Amino acid sequence: MSASILVVDDEEAILSSLSSILQDEGYEVATAKTGGEALKIFTMDPPDLMILDIWMPEMDGLETLRRVRELVPTAQVMMMSGHGSIETAVKAIKLGAYDYIEKPLSLENVTLRVKHALEQYRLEEENRSLRTKVQRKFELVGQSAAMQQLRQLIETAGPTNSRVLIGGENGTGKELVARAIHLQSARGDRPFVAVNCAAIPETLIESELFGHEKGSFSGATSMKRGQFEQADGGTLFLDEIGDMSLSTQAKVLRALQEQQFTRVGGTKLMKVDVRVLAASNKDLFKEIDKGAFREDLYYRLNVVPIEVPPLRERREDIPLLIRHFLRVHAEEQGLRMKEITPEAMHVFQQYEWPGNIRELRNLIERLMIMVPGSVIDTHQAAMSLQGRQPAGGAAASSIPASMPSANPVLSQTFDSLRDARNAFEKDYIGRKLREHHWNISRTAEDLKIERSHLHRKIKLLDVEMRPES
Known part of the structure; x- marks a missing residue:
């Protein structure tokens, strides 16, 4: 589909010549003689690019530009003028214009700069689309009382620089909460670095967090920056902090207290500005009693405590979550989004979800792939839960006894999407x-x-x- 361009000028000759040139280049071109006409077009169908004359009667180009940017903040606009000055050009750029060209117009110059402007617009649109997809992927979904309370805590803790300790069962979305806190803070446009302390071998955790110098141990063939350095100016999220060894805990405590550390095998003090958020699915008080977690580190991390509720305590959010995951998986895998019947939704709402949101997300992905047709019905929903062990047997009781045998593939577990x-x-x-x-x-x-x-x-x-x- 060809790009659309709106040319705005009070001179008929300019409109005619520019339209012909741009149409010959394959663009869809519309014209307007006044700023008011341009605003009406933007209200109904914003073009990919507007070429706007500055000197026009009634409403000049700068005022038109200002109003267009109010209507469509992402509008791509090129200004043109035969009576321009540096001061006018600077003012146009400050108001949001992408480029400024002078009359008389050169055919080669106009087509080249239009091409560049549209390429820039395309890249910005791609970036916005990618950013939206990323934000949707990490979106906190739900309108239950528990979720509203969680959002209030995030809004309170986010703008501060305080450390936050996030608790909750596996799969409840503790990292999503940490990302939301980061985005609410003044560090939102700086790095967010997540470290799963349980997934890193004890022999490598110190190097992973603080980095190492070349030759500091066998296999250290080059200098490596640790996660504390990579998160400098931003946020470091330490997930499953309860699985960290006591010796590593001591070094993390010192780094938090002094905001500095040395790389493994190094002597130089590295100073960083990092906000640390931590999470654990363990009862850290019990870990302290067992001597497995440092009490001083616990109080250093637990400035603001946040507990993420399990999915079974907010069942009213399950329909919203299911529709969210159906949409996300459809976009990621290039599939058509499936519908889900009210009866199938009821089956899912009755299940206890011991794996919480992670379990729900994985199951919806499997159903998106495995279910033929465009609708997930009660039968398919029930069979997808077959073999799972819900607390209290709620899901099993919701499966109709008269239901025919189902596709056994739906209840299997696979190691990969390909399998x-x-x-x-x-x-x-x-x-x-x-x-x-x-x-x-x-x-x-x-x-x-x-x-x-x-x-x-x-x-x-x-x-x-x-x-x-």
Whole structure:
């Protein structure tokens, strides 16, 4: 689709010549003789680029630019003038203009600068789209009383520089809370560095946090900056802090107290400005009693305590979360978003979700891949929970006894998306073959693939062929 350009000038000759030039370059061009006309066009259908004359009667170009940017803050605008001055150009740029060109217009110059302006607009649109996707991925979803209280705590703690200790069960979204706190702070545009303390071997945790000098230990072939340095000016999130050894805890405590440290094998003091947020699914008071966690570090971290509620305590948020994950997975995998029936939603709301939001997200991803058709029904929802152990058996009691046998693929666990897709394809091709009484030609026609492609799939996926006698 070609880019759209709006040319605004009170001179008919300029409108005519610029329109012809730009249309020859393949752009869709609209014109306006006044700032008022331009504003009406922006209200109805904003173009990708506006070329705007400064000197016009009634409403001049600078005022038009100001109003356009109020309507569409991301509008890409090039100013042009035959009576320009440096002062006017500077004022236009300050008001948000991308470029400034002088009349008389040069054909080659105009087309080149239009190309650059549209390329810049495209890049900015891509950045905005990517930023929106990232923000959606880390969005805190839910309107329950528990979530509203959590958001209030985040809004209170975020703008401060205080350390926050986030508690909650596995899978409740403690990192999402940490990211939300970071974005609410004055450090929001600086680095957010997350470290899972439980996932790093004890022998490497100190090097991971504080970095190391070349040759400081076997395998240290070059200098490495640690996570404290990488988070300088921003936020460092220490997840599963309760799994950190006592010796590492002592070094973290010192780094928090002094805002400085030395790399492993080094002698130079490294000074940093880092806000530390920490999280744990363990009861740290019990860990302190057992001698596994330092009490002084606990109080250093626990300036502002935040507890993230488990999913079973905010069941009213489950429909919102499910629709959110359906949309996110559809976008990430290039799939069509599926619908979910009210009865299927009820099945999910009755389940206890011991794995919390992480379990729900993974299950929705599996259903997006495995369920044929555009609707997830009660049967598929119930079978996806089969074999799981909900507290109190709530989910099991919601499965109708009269329900026919389901696709067993839905209740399996896979190591990767590729394994899941292969399992679904194998099951789906097998069912289609049975429907067509093992006739390869009719099955291939139904699947809308070539016979040779179907033969390859049967061999590759090891689909069992059992022709009826």
